[in-house]
Amino acid sequence: MSGAPIEIEVGLGARCYPIKIGSGLLEDAAYWCDAVRGRHVLIVSDEHVAPLHAARVQEALLGCGVDAPIETLSAGEAHKNLDAAARVFDALADLGATRDACVIALGGGAIGDIAGFAAACWMRGIDFIQMPTTLLAMVDASVGGKTGVDHAAGKNLIGAFHQPRAVIADLDTLATLPEREFIAGFAEVIKTACIGDADFFAWLESRADALLARDAAALTHAIATCCRCKAGIVMRDERETGERALLNFGHSFGHAIEAEAGYGALLHGEAVAIGMLLAARLSVRLGMSNDGDTQRLRALLRAFGLPAGCPPHLEADALLARMRLDKKNRADARRLILWRGIGRAEIVAGVEDAEVLAALRPEPTEAGGG
Ligand code: GLY
Numbered sequence: 001m002s003g004a005p006i007e008i009e010v011g012l013g014a015r016c017y018p019i020k021i022g023s024g025l026l027e028d029a030a031y032w033c034d035a036v037r038g039r040h041v042l043i044v045s046d047e048h049v050a051p052l053h054a055a056r057v058q059e060a061l062l063g064c065g066v067d068a069p070i071e072t073l074s075a076g077e078a079h080k081n082l083d084a085a086a087r088v089f090d091a092l093a094d095l096g097a098t099r100d101a102c103v104i105a106l107g108g109g110a111i112g113d114i115a116g117f118a119a120a121c122w123m124r125g126i127d128f129i130q131m132p133t134t135l136l137a138m139v140d141a142s143v144g145g146k147t148g149v150d151h152a153a154g155k156n157l158i159g160a161f162h163q164p165r166a167v168i169a170d171l172d173t174l175a176t177l178p179e180r181e182f183i184a185g186f187a188e189v190i191k192t193a194c195i196g197d198a199d200f201f202a203w204l205e206s207r208a209d210a211l212l213a214r215d216a217a218a219l220t221h222a223i224a225t226c227c228r229c230k231a232g233i234v235m236r237d238e239r240e241t242g243e244r245a246l247l248n249f250g251h252s253f254g255h256a257i258e259a260e261a262g263y264g265a266l267l268h269g270e271a272v273a274i275g276m277l278l279a280a281r282l283s284v285r286l287g288m289s290n291d292g293d294t295q296r297l298r299a300l301l302r303a304f305g306l307p308a309g310c311p312p313h314l315e316a317d318a319l320l321a322r323m324r325l326d327k328k329n330r331a332d333a334r335r336l337i338l339w340r341g342i343g344r345a346e347i348v349a350g351v352e353d354a355e356v357l358a359a360l361r362p363e364p365t366e367a368g369g370g
Pocket residue numbers: 140141143144146244247248
């Protein structure tokens with residue numbers, strides 16, 4: 001992968017920050033170390049990513065005169081909890097981290113969420129830099145300042161909005177990403193197209209093979225398109241009082257599926273893929289969209305090797321109960337992100353339980369779970 005890095009600015013007044021997308025960025029600290037203000041830097045990573053990439057970041061920082069320890073956490077969503085955040089607090093305490101300290105989140109979405117949350121809490125908020133190493137984190141999780149950990153009662157129930165100082169997406173890290181995780185990342189790419197970009201959806205239909213073959217130019221276009229879309233939404237609605245909720249297309253269903261299956265059984269992207277299809281199916285039930293767009297979505301998910309049906313052992317009633325805790329709900333009404341067709345997502349309040357249950361129940365053609 002080569003070519004000049006792409007830079008996208010997330011403009012939030014004094015807290016504006018760059019997303020830098022390119023190759024060879026982790027070792028090129030001169031390109032990003034202006035985002036580090038003080039002398040205390042902690043690299044937070046996980047047991048899979050740290051052996052592959054952490055030493056390069058550490059050496060790059062040494063070249064800038066900063067000696068940064070590495071805190072290596074257990075990998076996976078199953079470990080995204082308060083215990084993991086406490087490990088980061090302990091490491092910051094050992095470092096003697098002051099108000100100008102910086103946490104570098106080197107890993108996938110779970111590491112970004114934990115490290116960002118710890119940075120949001122330490123001394124009521126210190127800097128952090130996102131260095132996403134998965135496709136899913138590059139196109140969604142690392143951008144926009146959502147941080148947090150899971151609770152037994154639901155995903156991301158404990159958290160804070162805390163914007164990073166920079167997002168450094170080094171495309172070289174995708175070369176070592178396991179195939180299943182790589183594929184799961186395309187769920188968030190497809191989501192971006194679903195919510196507001198029908199042309200991008202058609203482009204994905206035509207470029208699935210190149211993307212799955214990890215073609216550099218195709219991947220760069222897909223990642224930059226998603227980051228530009230997300231940056232625009234975050235700039236207009238940082239705290240999710242409106243439009244930002246559209247980014248959760250498929251997530252109300254997906255979070256319920258992920259929790260009910262047991263964190264770690266399904267990857268987040270896999271659960272979101274199923275969730276998007278359920279949202280599309282519910283939209284048809286409510287007369288908002290036609291079945292043709294649902295079938296195009298199903299075909300695109302399948303083209304990317306993503307699941308396109310709910311695992312049959314998950315009970316519709318149990319999933320509905322999980323959805324009642326969704327953060328998008330208001331006290332008086334369930335709020336769901338549905339669509340009027342490809343590229344036209346909408347926030348819909350007050351959908352009846354019976355309609356949601358009907359969408360959650362497998363169709364006869366999905367007996368095997370898709
Ligand atoms: N992942 C959805 C958001 O950042 O708002």
